[in-house]
Structure formats: structure tokens, C-alpha cells
Amino acid sequence: MKFLIQRAQPATIAADVLLVGVYENTLQTGANSLFASADAVRMVAHANADRFTGKVGQVSSQFSSTGRVVLFGLGDRNSLSGEQLRDALEAGFKEAKRLKVSNIVVSEIEYPQSGVDRTQFGRLVGEVAGLVDYTMLNYKTEKGGHKPESRFAQVVVASVDGDDAVLKAALAEGRTIAQSVNTARDLVVTPPDIMNPTQLAAEAKKIADASAGRIVCVLHTGDDLKKLNANGLLAVAQGSAQEPVLIELTYYPADADPNVTLALVGKSVTFDSGGYDMKPADGMRWMKSDMAGGAATLAAINAIAALRIPVRVKVLMAATDNMVNEKAYRPSEVLHMMSGLTVEVDNTDAEGRLTLADAIEYAKLNGATHIVDVATLTGAVRVALGTLGAGGFSNDDALFALVDTASKRSGELIHRFPLWAGYAKANESKIADLKNSGGAAFGAGHITAAWFLRKFAGDTPWVHLDIAGVGFKDEEGTGWGVRTLVELARVFAEQPRQS
Numbered sequence: 001m002k003f004l005i006q007r008a009q010p011a012t013i014a015a016d017v018l019l020v021g022v023y024e025n026t027l028q029t030g031a032n033s034l035f036a037s038a039d040a041v042r043m044v045a046h047a048n049a050d051r052f053t054g055k056v057g058q059v060s061s062q063f064s065s066t067g068r069v070v071l072f073g074l075g076d077r078n079s080l081s082g083e084q085l086r087d088a089l090e091a092g093f094k095e096a097k098r099l100k101v102s103n104i105v106v107s108e109i110e111y112p113q114s115g116v117d118r119t120q121f122g123r124l125v126g127e128v129a130g131l132v133d134y135t136m137l138n139y140k141t142e143k144g145g146h147k148p149e150s151r152f153a154q155v156v157v158a159s160v161d162g163d164d165a166v167l168k169a170a171l172a173e174g175r176t177i178a179q180s181v182n183t184a185r186d187l188v189v190t191p192p193d194i195m196n197p198t199q200l201a202a203e204a205k206k207i208a209d210a211s212a213g214r215i216v217c218v219l220h221t222g223d224d225l226k227k228l229n230a231n232g233l234l235a236v237a238q239g240s241a242q243e244p245v246l247i248e249l250t251y252y253p254a255d256a257d258p259n260v261t262l263a264l265v266g267k268s269v270t271f272d273s274g275g276y277d278m279k280p281a282d283g284m285r286w287m288k289s290d291m292a293g294g295a296a297t298l299a300a301i302n303a304i305a306a307l308r309i310p311v312r313v314k315v316l317m318a319a320t321d322n323m324v325n326e327k328a329y330r331p332s333e334v335l336h337m338m339s340g341l342t343v344e345v346d347n348t349d350a351e352g353r354l355t356l357a358d359a360i361e362y363a364k365l366n367g368a369t370h371i372v373d374v375a376t377l378t379g380a381v382r383v384a385l386g387t388l389g390a391g392g393f394s395n396d397d398a399l400f401a402l403v404d405t406a407s408k409r410s411g412e413l414i415h416r417f418p419l420w421a422g423y424a425k426a427n428e429s430k431i432a433d434l435k436n437s438g439g440a441a442f443g444a445g446h447i448t449a450a451w452f453l454r455k456f457a458g459d460t461p462w463v464h465l466d467i468a469g470v471g472f473k474d475e476e477g478t479g480w481g482v483r484t485l486v487e488l489a490r491v492f493a494e495q496p497r498q499s
């Protein structure tokens with residue numbers, strides 16, 4: 001998809017469709033300013049017949065004398081927010097997709113006094129167009145290919161007065177983010193026979209290789225993992241024919257504060273059968289998506305480096321699947337984790353936290369000053385929040401506040417749960433320092449899982465995002481988290497230097 005800017009009356013630019021944003025109850029003036037009077041009259045009548053008043057989410061599809069026009073509601077002009085504009089544009093581009101058009105003109109909106117600016121508008125157009133245009137890869141022989149062509153060929157922004165360089169850069173930024181989110185979506189839907197730990201590592205390597213040296217990728221395998229005492233990861237991997245890999249990606253831009261390293265740790269279980277504590281069929285059906293957290297962190301560092309955001313970022317993905325064979329780990333085994341803590345295996349299906357614990361420890365040993373992990377960790381968080389948002393957990397209010405700011409900017413919802421001391425009891429073991437499940441009887445499985453991770457984060461500022469409810473929807477990967485992590489890097493870059 002190409003993005004162009006043209007300084008012209010939108011209706012005069014040739015295209016398959018013209019997208020026009022309309023604030024609530026301003027259709028008349030908007031139509032008069034953009035279209036010839038006869039067109040404007042018909043347009044208002046048509047919109048009225050469609051019961052289109054300019055609310056966010058509303059669209060009115062019509063024809064003017066110059067071609068097809070889609071009006072999309074921008075909502076209240078006085079309260080225009082980034083989120084509002086995102087939802088509005090999404091409705092507009094979805095209508096364009098439904099109409100199967102490929103050349104689109106979007107007329108630049110009028111910016112209210114306080115609210116969205118040009119940069120935000122450009123970023124959102126680039127991002128939303130790219131996200132809506134996503135086509136899921138498939139393996140249908142009759143469609144002749146794994147990745148269907150996307151629909152949108154060209155998006156032209158008809159600009160008003162102002163600095164087009166700003167708009168151009170913003171469009172490119174938005175597009176970069178959409179491409180990264182779409183990469184995460186592809187990684188998640190790829191079947192587990194293909195997207196095994198080795199393949200996930202190859203994808204990470206590919207991203208690093210394409211980064212013009214900005215991202216360095218190191219893959220820890222075999223004896224390396226043994227030397228590292230990555231025994232949580234190794235135990236989970238024992239039951240699989242697939243070799244585990246600890247994937248480490250580093251982006252250390254020259255202009256970043258050297259005293260800050262943001263570590264992004266992504267759960268990367270490429271298939272979770274549950275192990276000997278096996279999942280029932282329904283629960284196992286979509287467990288190829290159990291690497292959605294890893295995919296999000298990988299896609300995020302790709303975007304962060306492409307956007308040259310000046311903050312040191314390290315991504316860690318402990319990749320393995322959780323299977324069953326005669327070597328598989330069993331309930332009651334005691335693991336000596338990388339951190340030195342011992343863990344009694346209470347349930348082999350609580351594998352994610354074992355892999356994450358080693359990845360978190362590795363991050364701490366390798367300079368992480370702040371850790372954010374993203375993981376499809378518990379069914380409990382799905383029970384609590386459904387599929388609308390992620391669960392957030394933290395040992396540090398200041399870091400959580402940054403994540404919260406990032407989430408408000410990205411529009412990805414996070415609800416913070418408490419880590420009250422009493423919950424830690426659930427992970428107590430008679431035979432080891434901890435056990436890996438709080439047990440069904442205790443309840444609050446999302447919180448006891450987070451408490452387990454907290455023991456490994458220790459005093460390092462840490463946020464855990466449980467995305468089990470949001471990482472996968474309608475048989476597709478969502479790329480949830482990529483946008484929030486990119487915004488988080490931006491928020492970090494805006495922070496005053498620590499030295």
C-alpha cells in the first residue's frame with residue numbers, strides 16, 4: 001500500500017472512493033465546503049435517509065457527480081480524541097474494504113482547537129488503513145497462495161494548508177506500526193507444525209537481519225541453555241521433539257540513555273497441550289496462539305527500531321512447546337530455576353510462568369532496568385475481563401503509570417489487578433521455594449500466576465500483561481500489545497534522563 005499527499009480539493013482527485021470525516025451535526029456545512037451545491041444537497045438527503053448524523057462508527061456510502069463517497073462519523077467536535085478518531089477511521093476504512101475498492105482518497109479533517117493534531121491524524125490514517133487492509137494467511141489451494149494480496153493499493157490524503165512533511169512522516173510511522181502488528185498476527189495464526197521454536201527464532205533472526213544492524217539477535221540453544229541454568233525452559237521443552245530456544249534481541253540506539261534498558265519478555269509457547277496435565281480438546285484447540293506475547297514483543301522491537309525511538313530495548317522470548325512424551329516433565333518434579341529458586345511442578349499446564357521466570361531472570365542478569373512481560377498466561381484473566389482487555393500487574397507504581405499512559409495512547413485496554421500479600425500464599429510449596437500453580441480451589445488464577453512471576457522480578461520494576469483474553473480472536477491473531485509496547489518506548493524516550 002502506498003501513501004501519498006495531494007494538496008487539492010478532495011473531490012477533484014481521481015479515486016475509487018473518497019472518505020470524508022464528518023463531525024456530529026455538521027454535515028450541511030461540511031458538504032457545502034467540499035462539494036458542488038447540487039452534490040451537497042443530495043448528499044445531505046442521502047445521509048439523512050441513512051440516519052447518518054456523524055456519530056463515531058456511522059458511515060454513509062453514496063455517489064456524488066465525481067464518484068463514490070463514504071462519509072464517516074467523527075463524533076463530537078469538541079471532544080475529539082485520538083481514540084475517537086481511531087474508531088471513526090476504522091469504520092471508514094472498513095466500509096472501503098467492504099466495497100472492495102483499491103484507490104482511496106481521505107480528506108484531511110478539520111482539527112478542533114484542542115484535540116487531535118496533524119501528526120496524530122497522519123499516524124492514525126497510516127495505521128488504521130494498514131490494520132484494516134490485513135488479510136490472514138491461509139493454506140487454501142484454490143486461492144493460490146498463503147498470503148492473499150491486500151486490497152488497498154493507494155491511499156491519498158487530500159491535505160489542507162500546513163506542513164506536508166509532518167503529515168508524510170506521520171503516515172509512514174503509522175504504516176510501520178500497522179506492518180508490525182500485522183506481522184505479529186501472521187506469526188500467531190501460522191500453524192504450530194510450522195511455527196515451532198526454531199521457526200520462531202528464524203523469524204526473529206529475519207527481523208534483525210532486515211534492521212540494517214539496528215537490532216542484534218542472539219539465539220541460545222542446547223548446551224548454552226544448560227550453562228545458563230534455564231531449567232524452567234528446559235523442563236517445559238523436555239516433552240517435545242522440538243528444541244527450545246531462548247531468543248534475545250537487542251536494540252541499543254546511540255542516542256539512548258545508557259542507564260535505562262527496557263526488557264520486553266514475551267511468552268513464546270508455540271503449542272500448549274498442557275503436558276501430562278493435559279488440556280481437554282476445547283481448551284487445546286487454539287493453543288498455537290500461546291506465543292502471542294512473544295510475537296507482540298518481536299513485532300514491537302521491529303517497529304521501535306524502525307521508528308528509531310531513542311531507548312534501549314531488549315526482547316526475550318523463551319520459545320518451546322509444551323508436549324508429552326516419555327521424557328516430559330511431570331507434576332511433583334522440583335526445578336532449579338535460573339534465578340536459584342526451586343519450584344515444585346504442581347501442574348504441567350502452568351508452563352508459561354516457568355519459561356517466563358527464566359527469561360525474566362536472564363533479562364535482569366543482562367542489564368534490564370525495567371521489565372514488561374506479555375503473556376497468554378491464564379484462563380482466569382479471560383473469565384475476569386473477557387476479550388476486551390488485558391490484565392495488568394506490577395510491583396512498581398511508576399512503571400505501571402508509564403504502561404498505563406502508553407495503553408491510553410494505543411487504545412489497547414489494560415485493567416490493573418492487585419497483588420495483595422495474601423495471594424502469595426497460594427504459591428507456597430512444602431518441598432520447594434514455590435509451586436507453579438496456585439490451585440483451582442484458591443481461585444484468582446491470574447493473580448496467583450502474576451505473584452509467581454513477581455518472585456522472579458524481585459525489586460526490578462516490572463509489569464506483567466496477561467493477554468490470554470485478547471491475543472487471539474475469531475480464529476485470528478490480534479497483534480495485541482504491539483502498539484502499547486511501541487507507545488511505551490516513546491513514553492520512555494520522553495522521560496527525563498536518569499543521569
Ligand code: BES
Nearest residue numbers: 347349350352376377378379380437468
Ligand atoms: N496457555 C494457557 C492459558 C490460556 C488459556 C491462554 C486460554 C489462552 C486461552 C496457560 O498455559 C494455562 O494453561 N494456564 C492454566 C494454569 C493453571 C493450570 C494453573 C490455566 O489458566 O488454566
Ligand code: ZN
Nearest residue numbers: 272349350351
Ligand atoms: Zn498451559
Ligand code: ZN
Nearest residue numbers: 269272290352
Ligand atoms: Zn500456555
